[in-house]
Amino acid sequence: MSPRPAGLRADGAGDARGPAGTVRRLSFPRPERGAAVTAPSLEDPAAEVVLGCHVLGIEDQGDPVWGHVSRRDRDLGHVWLKAGPRGFDEVGAEDVVLTDLDGKRLLGSAPVPREYPLHTEVLRVREDVGSVVHCHPPHAIALAATGQPLYAFSNGAGPFAAGVPRYEAPVGLVETPELGADVARHLGDARALFLVGHGIVAVGASVATAVMTAVLLERACRLQLLAAAAGGVAPPLREPGSRYSHAEADGYLLRSWEYLVRRTNSGKDGKA
Numbered sequence: 535m536s537p538r539p540a541g542l543r544a545d546g547a548g549d550a551r552g553p554a555g556t557v558r559r560l561s562f563p564r565p566e567r568g569a570a571v572t573a574p575s576l577e578d579p580a581a582e583v584v585l586g587c588h589v590l591g592i593e594d595q596g597d598p599v600w601g602h603v604s605r606r607d608r609d610l611g612h613v614w615l616k617a618g619p620r621g622f623d624e625v626g627a628e629d630v631v632l633t634d635l636d637g638k639r640l641l642g643s644a645p646v647p648r649e650y651p652l653h654t655e656v657l658r659v660r661e662d663v664g665s666v667v668h669c670h671p672p673h674a675i676a677l678a679a680t681g682q683p684l685y686a687f688s689n690g691a692g693p694f695a696a697g698v699p700r701y702e703a704p705v706g707l708v709e710t711p712e713l714g715a716d717v718a719r720h721l722g723d724a725r726a727l728f729l730v731g732h733g734i735v736a737v738g739a740s741v742a743t744a745v746m747t748a749v750l751l752e753r754a755c756r757l758q759l760l761a762a763a764a765g766g767v768a769p770p771l772r773e774p775g776s777r778y779s780h781a782e783a784d785g786y787l788l789r790s791w792e793y794l795v796r797r798t799n800s801g802k803d804g805k806a
C-alpha cells in the first residue's frame with residue numbers, strides 16, 4: 535500500500551494533525567504587484583478538503599449536510615473526499631476519507647458518500663482536474679429548473695461565458711460508476727455542469743479553483759434570477775463575447791478564494 539500521509543491514522547479516529555476537527559491556520563501573504571498568482575500549496579490534502587468545505591459553508595452552499603469536495607492525490611493515485619452527512623461549515627479532518635478511484639475507503643472512518651462516482655469518474659477522464667465539488671446550491675438549482683441558459687453578464691460570471699452544460703437524466707443519486715461516467719461525459723471539458731433537479735458539479739485544477747467555480751456559479755445564477763424578476767437580461771448582455779475574459783484566469787478566482795479563506799479564519803468557527 536502507498537505510504538500513509540503524515541498525521542493520518544488508519545482507523546480514522548482523530549485522524550488530523552492536532553485534535554479532531556481542527557485545521558491548520560493558513561495564511562496568504564500579499565503578493566507583489568504583477569507577481570503570478572498560483573494556488574496555495576498545502577502539505578496536508580485532507581486539510582485542503584476541509585478548508586474548501588468551510589469556504590462553501592460560509593457561502594451557504596450546504597443542503598444542509600449534503601455535498602462534497604474531493605481532491606486528487608497525484609502522489610498516492612487516490613482521492614481525498616469529504617464524507618458523511620456533515621454541514622460544510624462543521625467539517626473536520628475526521629470527516630475526510632481517502633478512497634481509490636473505485637470508492638474503496640483506504641483511510642478514515644466516515645462513510646464514503648454514495649455519490650462518490652460523481653467525483654471519481656470525472657477525475658478518471660479529466661487529467662487536468664485536481665478537485666471536484668458537488669453541492670446543491672439553491673439559485674443554481676432554481677435557474678437550471680427554468681430551462682434557461684446561464685447568461686454571463688457580470689464579472690463573477692466570466693468563467694461561464696462559454697456556457698454551462700446540463701445533465702437532465704432523471705437519475706436521482708449519481709451512485710454508480712456508469713452514471714458517474716455519464717455525468718463526466720456531459721461535463722466534457724467545461725468548468726461546471728448543472729445537474730438539473732439536483733445540484734451542480736464544479737471542477738478545477740485545485741480545491742481553491744473548484745470551490746471558487748462553485749461559488750461564482752451560484753452567485754451568477756442568483757444574479758440572473760434577480761434580473762429575471764425585474765424583466766430579464768437584456769439581449770446584448772446575453773452574448774458577453776470577450777467582455778469578461780479577465781475573469782477566466784485562475785488568478786481571478788484565487789483572489790476571491792484568499793478573501794473567503796480569511797473569513798473562515800476570522801475565528802467565527804474557531805476551527806481554522
Ligand SMILES: [Zn+2]
Nearest residue numbers: 649668732733
Ligand atoms: Zn447530490
